[in-house]
Amino acid sequence: MAEDNSRDTGNSTVPKKKGRQSAVCANPLYPCAMTGAASALAGISDMGVIIHGSSGCYYYADMAVPDTLHSTFIVQDEVIFGSADRLKEIVESVSKLYNRIAVINTCVPSVMGEDIKEILADYDTVCIDAPGFIGYFDEGWRLAVKELAQYSAVSDSAKDGNEAIRADGDNGVYQVNIDGVCSLDPFYKGNLNEAGRLLNLCGLKTAAVFCHDTYEGITHPSPYSVSVNPDYNCADIINRHVYGDDRKSQSACSLLGLDNVLKTFEELSDNLPETDVDISKIESECEETDEILTKAGDRYLRRYDPPRVAVYSTYSYTEFACGILTEYLDAEIVHTAARNNPPDQSSDVDENSFNIGGICSLHQIKDILSETESDLIIGSSFEHAAFPDSAFAGLTFPIRHRKMLYDRPVAGIQGSLYLMDEVLEALENVAKNE
Amino acid sequence: MNSKNSHKNISRLEGCTVIGALTVTSFVTDAATIVHGPAGCAHQSASMIQSAMLYNECFNIPEIFTSDMSEEEIIFGGEERLKETIRETVAGGRYRAVFVIGTCISDTIGDDIEIVCKNASAEYNIPIIPIDASGFLGGSFEKGFISAIRGITELIPPRSTEAEAQVTPAKPEPKTVNIIAEKNLEYEVDSNFAEIKRLLSLLGAEINTRIARRTTVAEIARFKNAALNIIRDDPTGAISAHIKSVSDIPVIGAFPTGLSGTVEFLKDAGRLMNLDEAVIDAAVSSELKNQEEMLKRFADLKGKKVSFDLFGFQKSDSAFLDEIAERAGLKIDIDGPAIMIPFYTPIGTAGVKQMLVQWRRFINGRR
Numbered sequence: 001m002a003e004d005n006s007r008d009t010g011n012s013t014v015p016k017k018k019g020r021q022s023a024v025c026a027n028p029l030y031p032c033a034m035t036g037a038a039s040a041l042a043g044i045s046d047m048g049v050i051i052h053g054s055s056g057c058y059y060y061a062d063m064a065v066p067d068t069l070h071s072t073f074i075v076q077d078e079v080i081f082g083s084a085d086r087l088k089e090i091v092e093s094v095s096k097l098y099n100r101i102a103v104i105n106t107c108v109p110s111v112m113g114e115d116i117k118e119i120l121a122d123y124d125t126v127c128i129d130a131p132g133f134i135g136y137f138d139e140g141w142r143l144a145v146k147e148l149a150q151y152s153a154v155s156d157s158a159k160d161g162n163e164a165i166r167a168d169g170d171n172g173v174y175q176v177n178i179d180g181v182c183s184l185d186p187f188y189k190g191n192l193n194e195a196g197r198l199l200n201l202c203g204l205k206t207a208a209v210f211c212h213d214t215y216e217g218i219t220h221p222s223p224y225s226v227s228v229n230p231d232y233n234c235a236d237i238i239n240r241h242v243y244g245d246d247r248k249s250q251s252a253c254s255l256l257g258l259d260n261v262l263k264t265f266e267e268l269s270d271n272l273p274e275t276d277v278d279i280s281k282i283e284s285e286c287e288e289t290d291e292i293l294t295k296a297g298d299r300y301l302r303r304y305d306p307p308r309v310a311v312y313s314t315y316s317y318t319e320f321a322c323g324i325l326t327e328y329l330d331a332e333i334v335h336t337a338a339r340n341n342p343p344d345q346s347s348d349v350d351e352n353s354f355n356i357g358g359i360c361s362l363h364q365i366k367d368i369l370s371e372t373e374s375d376l377i378i379g380s381s382f383e384h385a386a387f388p389d390s391a392f393a394g395l396t397f398p399i400r401h402r403k404m405l406y407d408r409p410v411a412g413i414q415g416s417l418y419l420m421d422e423v424l425e426a427l428e429n430v431a432k433n434e
Numbered sequence: 435m436n437s438k439n440s441h442k443n444i445s446r447l448e449g450c451t452v453i454g455a456l457t458v459t460s461f462v463t464d465a466a467t468i469v470h471g472p473a474g475c476a477h478q479s480a481s482m483i484q485s486a487m488l489y490n491e492c493f494n495i496p497e498i499f500t501s502d503m504s505e506e507e508i509i510f511g512g513e514e515r516l517k518e519t520i521r522e523t524v525a526g527g528r529y530r531a532v533f534v535i536g537t538c539i540s541d542t543i544g545d546d547i548e549i550v551c552k553n554a555s556a557e558y559n560i561p562i563i564p565i566d567a568s569g570f571l572g573g574s575f576e577k578g579f580i581s582a583i584r585g586i587t588e589l590i591p592p593r594s595t596e597a598e599a600q601v602t603p604a605k606p607e608p609k610t611v612n613i614i615a616e617k618n619l620e621y622e623v624d625s626n627f628a629e630i631k632r633l634l635s636l637l638g639a640e641i642n643t644r645i646a647r648r649t650t651v652a653e654i655a656r657f658k659n660a661a662l663n664i665i666r667d668d669p670t671g672a673i674s675a676h677i678k679s680v681s682d683i684p685v686i687g688a689f690p691t692g693l694s695g696t697v698e699f700l701k702d703a704g705r706l707m708n709l710d711e712a713v714i715d716a717a718v719s720s721e722l723k724n725q726e727e728m729l730k731r732f733a734d735l736k737g738k739k740v741s742f743d744l745f746g747f748q749k750s751d752s753a754f755l756d757e758i759a760e761r762a763g764l765k766i767d768i769d770g771p772a773i774m775i776p777f778y779t780p781i782g783t784a785g786v787k788q789m790l791v792q793w794r795r796f797i798n799g800r801r
Contacts, residue, residue, distance in 0.1 A: 025473050025502040027495070031481070032474020054538060054570030056450020060478035063485065073446030076571050079542065107472065107539040108571075111508060132474035133508050133539060360473070363497060381488060385495040398481060400488040 026363030029312075029382055030339045030397075031184070032132030034106050035061045036140030039184045040234070041102040041126070041148070042067035043211035044218055048098035050090055052083070052116065053106030057132075064398070066183050070094050074109065083109055084119045091123050100215050102126040102144075107133055126151060136360065137184065138231070138340045145211070145234040149241040152219040174272055175207035175222045179252035180229035180411075183212065185314075186399045190409035190418075191228035195255055198412050199226070201281045202265060210234035224271065225252035226264050228411035230316045230343040255411040256320035258286045258293075282413075289413050293420050297328035300424055306330040307427055310369055312379035313396040315342045315356065317410060321378050321395060322354040324416055325423065334374050337365070339396065362386060376427055391430040393422040451567040452535055453479045454578025457618045458586060459533040459565065460496035461646045462654070466529040468499045470516050470547060471537030471569070476500035486619040494648075499523055503539065512545045520554045520562060530651035531561040533585055535578075538569025561651075563588050580672050583615050586646055587680050589654040606683065609707060610642040612660040615673050618647060620778060622785070629782035630664065630689060633696065636717035637704050657681065661707045664689070667779075689781045692754030693725050693761055696782050725783050729761055732790050736763030738797050739770030758786055764793075771796050 034051065038061045042049045051058045051071040058071035072090045074083050091101055103116055103125050110131035117127045128147050130140040178195045181188050196206050207222035211234055223243060225235040233252050253264035265279040309331045311321045315338040325331035337359035342352075359365055362382045369377070369387060377383050380396040394402065395410065409415040452469060456479050459467040469476040480498045487495060501519040503512045516534070523532060532554075536547045547564045555562040566572060566581040611634055616623055631641060642660035643653045663685045668674050674687045684706040690699030697718055704714035742755055755775065759766050773796045780789040 025476070026497050026499045027480050028473040028477040028500060028502070030474075031477055032472060035474070035478075054450065055447050056453065056538075056570050056575075057478070059449055060482060063482065074570070075446055079571065107475075107508075107537075108542050108569075111539065111542055131539075132472040132478075133503055133505055135504075136474065362495075363499075381484065382495070385484065385488070385493045388493045398485065400485050401493070 025361045027361060027382065029360050029362055029365075029380065031060070031064055031137045033130040033134045033136065033140030033143070034104055034132055035064055035184070036137035036142075037104045037128045037130040037144040038069055038140070039065045039067075039137070039182060040141045040144040040211045041104070041128070042069055043181070043183050044100075044102075044213065044215050046098055046214050046216075047100040047102055047126075048094040050087075050094055050101065050103045051106060052087060052103050052109050054108070057106045064184055079108060079112065083112065083114060087116065087119055088123075091120060091125060095123065100124060100126065102128065104140075104144075105129045105131060107131040136340065141182070141232060145237050148218065148234075149238045152221075152238050152241040174203075174224070174277070175205045176268065177208045177210060177221050177225035177235045177252065178206055178228065179210045179225045179235040180227035180232045180316075181209055181212045182229060182232040184397050185229060185232075186394070186397055186404055187408055187410040187415075188212070188228075190407035191255075191411040191415065193407055194409035194412035194414045195226055195228050197414075198255065198261065198265070198282060201285070202269075202277055202279045204268075204277065208235070208238075210238070224268060226268065227252035227254050228409075229256070229314070230254050231314045231340060233343060254316065256316055256415065257323055258290055258413065258416055261413060262286050285413050289417060293324075293328045293416060296420060296424060297330075300329060300427070304427070304431060306332060307375040307391075307423075308332045308334045308373060309376045309378065310334055310365075310372065310374045311336040311354075311395075312339070312359070312365060312377070312383055314338060314340050317395055318356050319352075319354060320410070321419060322356070324419060326354075328420060329423070331376075334372050335368055375430075376423065378423070391426040393419070393426050395419070448574030448576065450479070450538075450569055450575060451572040451578030451581065452537055452569055453482055454575035454580075455533075455535045455565045455567045455582040455585075456480070456483060456496075456498060456578075458579060458582035458615075458646055459535065460498055461618050461648055462531065462533075462586065462651060463648055464529060464650050464652075465531040465533060466497070466499055466523045467533045467535060468501060468516070468519055468523060469535050469537060470501045470512065470519075470540045470545065471503055472539065473500050473502040475537050475539070475569075476502075483619065490619075490621050490623070508539065508543060511543060512540050513550050516540075516545065516547065516550050517554065520550070520558075524554075524558045524560060524562075529560070531563065531589060533563050533565055533582070535565045535567045535582075536569070536572070537567070538571045541568035541571045561589060576670075579615075580670075580676075583645065583673055584676055586654060587657075587676065589651055590657040590680055591655060606661045607642070607659045608661050609637070609639040609709070610660045611639055611662045611664055611703070611707075612642050612657055612683070613644045613647070614663055614665045614677060615668065616644060616647050616666045617778075622778065622781070622788075623647070625784065625788075626666075626689060626781040629784040632784070633690070633700060633717075633721070633782055634703065636700065636720050637707070637709060637713060639703070639707060658683070662686065662703060664703070689779075691779045691781065691785075692757055693783065693786060694757060695754055696725075696786075697721055699782075721783065725761075725786075728783055728787050731787070732762050732794065735790070735794060735797060737765065739765045739767040740793065740797060741766060741768050741770045741772050743772040743774050758790070762790060762793075764797075771799070773797075 042065050049069050055073045062069050072086050078086050128144050130143050181192050208217045227233050235252050254260040265282050269277045269279050309325055311318050318338045322333050333354050337357040366386050376391045378393045378395050381398050381400040384392045384401045408418050484495050501515045507515045534551050551562045551564040563585045565585040567578045658681055663677055663683050665673050665687050668687045674685050690696040700717050773793055
């Protein structure tokens, strides 16, 4: 069998960046940088996103990203004679539909060496060079957010601080950004609903949603944020541009898992300048939920041994799933790896208590799991397809083996309940069939 | 290179050769397919295939390798990277053949995939076959599909010379058939195959090999044992022409469409396999009876009005739809409910039956 490693195998270390130890990568599990940039920008409802590339590149991105995308659909002629005319033609026509335009470069136009910023100098466009060969999804996502930050408003009133807390008319209701909403994530809508519900519970309103908002909303955020998935946080990058380095905005804290939910709202309550943020409803709901999860776990463990679990997802989801399963089911994490790098790449390796490695190839996961006994796999439809007889819970893009018609959360209080529910159902169904 | 060399015949929406090629090569179970490009490119292609397969309730997702080109290879060339990828892929001897599919980026930077494959094939002593693809620069999804069919046929032992043929004349097994160029992402791919198999069984014929639907390299190598080749669909004639160039086995260019089309298919298949007239007549009369029985299930449609909405239909020739309507006792009338026709042509009598089920839902206003 060919050795296969598209990234650090790294079971003992957290992968810090994309690296290769071998020439072969089989069934890569995560999309390219172009898709990442498209996902970030297409979430901005009044921004038209144009993929500057071929129909093949566009079709995939269009399938993976739920928001509308456009494309230049370039063909060989443009590669030979230049794509400027075609690009202008498409920007011209798409401009009629949106207030702003973003253009994302794919592999071939990127190496053609055309300066698309120069070509589009007469148009108000955000240009991102995100060819697939620069890396995976997250690279493109981050490039797009950084570029977007350049366009964010920097005003004196914003730097003052208080004015930037977007009040709801005269009511003085504080607004908080919801961060980490990534449209590639099958749970993004459920997460968004849950985060909004939690903010409501303590009398707060939603400010900007990153990246699922209007251009105006995204570029005029509140300095305070909560995050449904810290891997895709953007608020901090944008806020640094809005407020400058002299005024420190608060980084979005995670809503993954009950402990994080509590901690995030406690911090929010402490940080907001007034003291009338009432988090008591969140506290009592977290307490009730903790009891429900404890009972559900105990009930399972009265009949079965603690499950041996393999977890494959994006970093923060992986950490969350490992945490909830060890806490309530005493699970043994037999193997775990993330598709992407941790959100805070400066974090100490020792802090990674679940030994989360970095793997982006199904081939490698198949090799490891065929030699590792597990009772449950958490991952995407790729892992499910590779081990169809195993108990399985979907947590990672793509989820195609089942219908996803209603919006499920992974973040927040409901997210913890959802994941535990899925896990217990999967484990018990397999146990019953045996 | 791209055949779309004039602005007049450029279609910008035809998809990527890589995915078209992968839908063929990745269904050779003991061959590896390497996409020579960035990992994201292979993910995109694999993901599209996986998506279609899971939709079709197929869970055995093919393994697709990639050379995972990075900026370094884009600048300095990717041939060395491809060589390493081939070396590691063939190590361990799991694969009997390797297909290498180029992408638009490897084509743009000028990597010579053909030479790399030729040298590697000699070094490792297994077929390493370059597929003429090159992403969108190579044409379209369909072009990639056809290129892959061409590539796979390189696994068929070469045609005998005249002298060799005199010493050991080819002896095809009578009543065996090759099925060629099935659309592996088609929802009905297995049911269409089952229908063809059923029809051939009426003639006493069996399947020799499928190119390629979960087929092994050894199964492809016995291609020439068959007495007849049947192609799934070949609107441009390119696949038929190529298949005729690699063997003398007679070819039927498409799966049967419609009721009389199915009967004609049986007659053609029997004749091309040199079967007795009596065998063919028996198969035909059995199928005609089967069709009558099938139509009885739709007796409630008799006298009802229909019209056809041909938007998006694969074939411009829709005469067989009129025939089906007539045989089912339907009246074609512009005032009748407009029936959406499925994108892919229904295959054989079984396909007509499934289509009539859908028609009934339209006619009875359930959709």
